[in-house]
Amino acid sequence: MTSRQSAISAVRFGYGLRPGEDAPGGPEGVMQQLRSAKDEALMFPPEGTGELRQRAIATFMKRRDMRKDLEGEDLRAALKTVRQENERRFRSDAIARTAQSVASPNGLQERLAFFWTDHFSVSFRKNEDMRQFTPLFEVEAIRPNLAADFSTLLKAATLHPAMIFYLDQWLSVGPHSARAGKRGLNENHGRELLELHTLGAGSGYTQTDVRQASLLMTGLTIDRPGAETIFDGKRAEPGTFSVLGKVYGQDRSDIADINRFLDDLSVRPETARYISRKLATYFFSEDPSPELVSAMEQTWRRTGGNLSAVYETMLADPAAFTMQPRNIKLPFDYVVSCLRALNVDGETIVSDEKLGGTVNYLLKTLGQPVWDPPSPEGFESNRASWVNGNQLAGRIVVSRNLINKFRKDQEPVDFANRALGPLLSENTGTLVKRAPNRTAAMTLVLASPEFNLR
Numbered sequence: 001m002t003s004r005q006s007a008i009s010a011v012r013f014g015y016g017l018r019p020g021e022d023a024p025g026g027p028e029g030v031m032q033q034l035r036s037a038k039d040e041a042l043m044f045p046p047e048g049t050g051e052l053r054q055r056a057i058a059t060f061m062k063r064r065d066m067r068k069d070l071e072g073e074d075l076r077a078a079l080k081t082v083r084q085e086n087e088r089r090f091r092s093d094a095i096a097r098t099a100q101s102v103a104s105p106n107g108l109q110e111r112l113a114f115f116w117t118d119h120f121s122v123s124f125r126k127n128e129d130m131r132q133f134t135p136l137f138e139v140e141a142i143r144p145n146l147a148a149d150f151s152t153l154l155k156a157a158t159l160h161p162a163m164i165f166y167l168d169q170w171l172s173v174g175p176h177s178a179r180a181g182k183r184g185l186n187e188n189h190g191r192e193l194l195e196l197h198t199l200g201a202g203s204g205y206t207q208t209d210v211r212q213a214s215l216l217m218t219g220l221t222i223d224r225p226g227a228e229t230i231f232d233g234k235r236a237e238p239g240t241f242s243v244l245g246k247v248y249g250q251d252r253s254d255i256a257d258i259n260r261f262l263d264d265l266s267v268r269p270e271t272a273r274y275i276s277r278k279l280a281t282y283f284f285s286e287d288p289s290p291e292l293v294s295a296m297e298q299t300w301r302r303t304g305g306n307l308s309a310v311y312e313t314m315l316a317d318p319a320a321f322t323m324q325p326r327n328i329k330l331p332f333d334y335v336v337s338c339l340r341a342l343n344v345d346g347e348t349i350v351s352d353e354k355l356g357g358t359v360n361y362l363l364k365t366l367g368q369p370v371w372d373p374p375s376p377e378g379f380e381s382n383r384a385s386w387v388n389g390n391q392l393a394g395r396i397v398v399s400r401n402l403i404n405k406f407r408k409d410q411e412p413v414d415f416a417n418r419a420l421g422p423l424l425s426e427n428t429g430t431l432v433k434r435a436p437n438r439t440a441a442m443t444l445v446l447a448s449p450e451f452n453l454r
Helices: 004-012 027-039 049-069 072-103 107-119 130-145 150-158 161-166 188-198 207-217 256-266 269-283 290-303 307-315 331-341 346-351 353-365 389-406 412-423 426-434 438-447
Strands: 220-223 228-231 241-243 246-248
Touching: 004 412, 027 107, 027 307, 049 072, 049 130, 072 107, 072 130, 072 331, 072 346, 072 353, 107 130, 107 269, 130 150, 130 161, 150 188, 150 256, 161 220, 161 228, 188 207, 188 256, 188 269, 207 241, 207 256, 246 256, 269 290, 269 307, 290 307, 331 353, 331 389, 331 412, 331 438, 346 353, 353 389, 389 438, 412 426, 412 438, 426 438
Parallel strands: none
Antiparallel strands: 220 228, 241 246
16 A cells, blocks of 8 residues: 555655556655666667767768768768768657656656756757767767766756757857867857856846856867767857856966866856755755755755755755645646556567557657757746646547557546655546546546545
């Protein structure tokens, strides 16, 4: 019998209940998921991280050689073949990414991976290379650093080739640098770094700070044959730069001052406040208690942004395992929790390309395709964006499709109890018993208000 605390834990800090999988009922059990995940083999990318990185390098070299050796229709046809293969492999990566969250018993790890990948949003649509770099971004920059100091995570995300591509940093050239010419300063990365990734909008930084940060970050570009971020001093704006009252740029020969700048941003009180509130909102409610946010912020500042300590403070809040779920599940949360409730294993999604493709198509129809946020701000997370007639009708269609494709043979009352445990309401239980058939009854469970909240 699943306790109420464990059911709330599975929903708030994971992707819901799965038959046969124990859900932790307290802070230590949830944090253990984060520690256990270090030994978990990821399901994506299916070919392996090193192999995907080598494929990114090989793809660039192949396109480069084609442009040297071919022209006209022959060139277009050859590039189309490469593009189609990249798209096919990317679809497999995206399917395996969804399967990872379905299969993993480490719910907190999966929820945090989604949170931080969305916080540092990049999209595969930016250019052709991003079909390789977007999956690499999550497995190289985000997941290894979920429990690290924020400065480590910030540097890994900010300096990863995916972010350099996505925010056009590789196009930014110092106006007075040795490479100044057709390309000039691009402020996208500097602006989003301050507004979205660290301090938060309205926190007191100015447009001058944005420009100075952008000038400081010139020199960052991508070595495509090596598929890595490098510092090119010839692209770097010479001189010193003042950002938020601190001076950087005394030595423009390497990346050291940029790292120092990122370290400073990571421990600023504005960053602690902004991200503590964002985490509390993500896991608790759109209006988290000031006491919770303050406690998390104080831990951040006391530990220099140690994320494990911040999570522990969050989990120690009295409401963590008692407050009724309040946040609406985003489409990804919803589809993954449906599959877990149906006891679908991740390998089924990966091994059957048609089934996996269906799952990711359903995510797209609900408005949250894998690795494809609408902007650098990531996906909307508020109730108003996802509680509307079209979305709720779409979820009914999606749940029915998943039931028919995977597990329509289950006894509905048992399914309701396994999917929701003590969170199952009397009203939903009555509707399930009165439903005309199994599919309708199971659909009522997955479409119920309590299943759609986390």
